Amino acid sequence: MTVAAIRPERKLLQPGWAGQLSNSEIEFIRRELKRRPYLWRKWGYDRAMVKGVLIPASTIRRIAIHGLS
Numbered sequence: 001m002t003v004a005a006i007r008p009e010r011k012l013l014q015p016g017w018a019g020q021l022s023n024s025e026i027e028f029i030r031r032e033l034k035r036r037p038y039l040w041r042k043w044g045y046d047r048a049m050v051k052g053v054l055i056p057a058s059t060i061r062r063i064a065i066h067g068l069s
Contacts, residue, residue, distance in 0.1 A: 015043055016067025026057050029064075044068045 012018050012025055013032055021029075033039050033055065043063055045055055 012064070013039060013042075015063045016065070016069075018064035021061055021064050023057075026060050029060055030055065 012021075012029055018025065033043065033045075043055065043060075045053070
């Protein structure tokens, strides 16, 4: 699958790709994290998922810009 074939909203779910996020994009990421638990590990929050912790918007923004490193 080429990069062009990936839907833009799916790219938002890749840590380090998105850059600056709008509030609606943060809500989209939160909904998808809640809906797809396997994404929590990709976002570095696999233990938080078990505890039901919501990832703060500031953390989502940081991971969207810099990834997990």
